[in-house]
Amino acid sequence: MNIFSLALRNVLRNRRRTVLTLAALGVAATAMVMLGGYVSATIKGLQTSTVRQTGHLQIMVRGYLDFGRGNPSGYAIRDVDELVAALKSDAVLKPWVQVVTPVLHVQGVAGQFASGLSSNFVGSAWVPQDRSNMLAWDGQNMRFPPAANHLRQDQPESGVIGVGLAQLLGLCDALEVKQCARPPAPAAATGPRLADDLALLSQQVRTDTAAPTASGDEVPIELLSSSQGGAPNVIRMNVTRAELQGARELDRMYVGLPLPLAQRLVFGSDPAGASALVVQLHRTADMPLARQRIETLLASRTTSGAEGRTPQDLEVREFQEVAASYNQVVAMFNSVFGFVSLLMVVVTLFSVANTVNMAVSERTAEIGTLQAMGLKQRHVRALFIVEGGFLGAAGAALGVVIALLVSEYGINPAGWRWTPPGNSVGVPVGIDVAGSGPLCLGVMATLTLLACLSSWWPANRASKMEIVEALRHA
Numbered sequence: 001m002n003i004f005s006l007a008l009r010n011v012l013r014n015r016r017r018t019v020l021t022l023a024a025l026g027v028a029a030t031a032m033v034m035l036g037g038y039v040s041a042t043i044k045g046l047q048t049s050t051v052r053q054t055g056h057l058q059i060m061v062r063g064y065l066d067f068g069r070g071n072p073s074g075y076a077i078r079d080v081d082e083l084v085a086a087l088k089s090d091a092v093l094k095p096w097v098q099v100v101t102p103v104l105h106v107q108g109v110a111g112q113f114a115s116g117l118s119s120n121f122v123g124s125a126w127v128p129q130d131r132s133n134m135l136a137w138d139g140q141n142m143r144f145p146p147a148a149n150h151l152r153q154d155q156p157e158s159g160v161i162g163v164g165l166a167q168l169l170g171l172c173d174a175l176e177v178k179q180c181a182r183p184p185a186p187a188a189a190t191g192p193r194l195a196d197d198l199a200l201l202s203q204q205v206r207t208d209t210a211a212p213t214a215s216g217d218e219v220p221i222e223l224l225s226s227s228q229g230g231a232p233n234v235i236r237m238n239v240t241r242a243e244l245q246g247a248r249e250l251d252r253m254y255v256g257l258p259l260p261l262a263q264r265l266v267f268g269s270d271p272a273g274a275s276a277l278v279v280q281l282h283r284t285a286d287m288p289l290a291r292q293r294i295e296t297l298l299a300s301r302t303t304s305g306a307e308g309r310t311p312q313d314l315e316v317r318e319f320q321e322v323a324a325s326y327n328q329v330v331a332m333f334n335s336v337f338g339f340v341s342l343l344m345v346v347v348t349l350f351s352v353a354n355t356v357n358m359a360v361s362e363r364t365a366e367i368g369t370l371q372a373m374g375l376k377q378r379h380v381r382a383l384f385i386v387e388g389g390f391l392g393a394a395g396a397a398l399g400v401v402i403a404l405l406v407s408e409y410g411i412n413p414a415g416w417r418w419t420p421p422g423n424s425v426g427v428p429v430g431i432d433v434a435g436s437g438p439l440c441l442g443v444m445a446t447l448t449l450l451a452c453l454s455s456w457w458p459a460n461r462a463s464k465m466e467i468v469e470a471l472r473h474a
Contacts, residue, residue: 003379007386010359017355022395024351025451028344029399029443030406034431035340036439037407039333041430044140046420047284049427050326052135052147054319055099055278056287057294059083062313065322068275072106072266073228076273078312083277086301092293096286098137101130102274104262108225110161110255111169119168121161121223123255125262128153139283144427150241151258158218158238159257166242168252174219177242223255227268235265246419291316329420345450348395352388352451357458360384367462368471377463384459385452392451396444400433407431 011018061068061075068075077083080102087093087100104125111118128151136146150160161169163177172180218238227233237257245251263272281290298314320326360367367380407430417426433440 003383003386007383007390010363010383011387011390014359014362017358018391021351021355021391022398025348025392025395025447026398026402028347028351029396029447030402031399032341032344032443033400033403033433033436033440034407035337036443037403037431037433037436038429039337040436040439041142041432042333042420043330044432045142045144045427045430046326046329048138048140048142048144049147049420050319050323051139051280051284052137054322055134055280056284056319057279057281057291058103058276058317058319058322059279059294059298059314060276060317062315064275065317069105069107072104072275073273076104076266076275077102077277077314078271078273080272080274080277083301086297087277087279087294090293090297093290093297096281096283096290097279098282099130099133099278099280101127101134101278102259103276103278104259104266104273105275106225106262106266107253108223108265110165110221110223112220113222113224115170117169119165120253121165121255122250122253123159123223123257123262125257125259126151127259134278134280137280139281142428142430147425148243150243151256152240153258155238155240156258156260157236158240159255159261160241160243161221161239161256162251162254163242163244164248164252165254166239169221171219171221171239171242175239175242179244180242223257223265225265227266228270233265233268235261237261287318291318345446348392348447348450349454352391353454353458355391356384356388356455359387360458360462363462364465365471367465368467368469371465371467372471381456381459381463384462385455388451388455388459389448392448393444395451396447399447400440400444403431404433407433 059077061077064075084100084102087097106123106125108121108123109118110121128149131151132146132149135149138144152158161171163179166172166175166177167180171177172182218240220236220238222234222236224232224234237255243254243256245254259274260272263274267273279290279294281287294316298316301311370380371377411429411431414429416429418429419426
């Protein structure tokens with residue numbers, strides 16, 4: 001006797017009950033697949049935005065992430081140009097690498113000191129063209145447009161600031177920023193006046209650059225930071241634009257500027273360096289191999305053109321380590337998916353168990369007849385378990401098909417957008433079902449297995465029926 005053929009006929013016998021069970025399983029499978037596809041698309045989008053900002057790998061002096069912000073010159077990489085050239089020319093790395101560029105992080109005080117307005121700032125300095133290439137990365141094929149980069153190669157003295165910083169410095173009108181808040185009345189300065197030596201530095205910087213000619217043109221501000229040895233240094237930067245940042249605190253402090261300008265602020269006339277070397281790859285999948293190769297190159301690297309100088313202790317960090325919030329966001333989405341999946345598992349267990357249990361109760365005489373014909377207990381048990389497996393597989397397949405249709409012809413083409421935490425630009429709402437083959441197969445296998453497990457108890461009860469007692473129900 002063919003157990004599978006008999007089980008399939010039994011499933012189709014009571015069609016109303018089968019349809020209701022398949023509907024419950026289909027809803028469970030649809031929910032799991034759609035939520036899993038949404039989580040997958042969201043994580044891909046998060047990875048795209050993170051890699052655009054930080055690259056895949058960053059080479060830095062060991063300990064920079066813990067102490068470098070407070071001492072940018074002390075934790076700066078020396079011989080930056082030589083190291084960049086070595087990475088770009090390496091035959092092994094070349095097929096993987098899209099961008100290799102230095103970045104310099106600096107912090108201090110930004111303001112128009114003559115007007116008495118100032119605020120803390122946190123700056124990131126880039127090579128403008130390299131930065132544009134980084135912000136165009138789309139290795140996950142999310143079809144995100146390139147992010148805007150307003151640093152210009154032909155404007156070495158110009159940069160951008162956050163909208164919040166423009167508001168604190170009173171530059172809303174000069175930069176024509178519409179979303180700025182204006183104070184109800186100007187606050188009088190009550191603190192001590194600028195120290196004579198800093199005022200002299202600021203005055204000297206101001207005399208080197210012409211003032212802006214009209215509202216909307218470049219607006220000069222001064223940036224004050226400590227240079228090598230702890231001495232204060234001031235430079236003037238022309239602000240071309242105020243950009244809204246994703247986090248409010250960052251928006252109040254952000255300064256983006258060209259790398260040479262920031263190096264002049266941090267290093268003065270001394271040899272310049274960088275906080276890190278950013279390596280962006282064509283594909284994220286190549287990151288482990290690229291990291292291994294870079295670590296090999298660093299281990300074999302010797303100083304060039306610097307006699308008596310010992311090689312720096314450099315390390316390689318992945319973007320998840322540089323952007324610590326990335327793993328936290330991924331863990332949050334995975335936990336939500338796990339919780340919803342657990343609820344769907346409960347729905348599957350009760351739906352299939354109830355259906356098979358009712359089938360056993362209705363077919364008591366049939367079970368007795370099969371046993372009288374010589375069908376063994378294990379075969380009776382297998383018959384009902386296979387019936388449950390058919391229900392689970394069919395319901396899961398139905399759910400996957402529904403999820404695919406809804407995502408590809410409903411949600412994804414709708415053009416909905418949302419703004420993730422830490423972003424200032426909205427990203428498309430997407431559900432990646434078509435590109436999540438392992439997820440779909442995993443949901444189908446899981447629901448089929450759970451259906452078989454939930455059928456085991458009523459199937460085991462059916463297999464232990466006494467033939468005489470079962471035939472009394474005929």
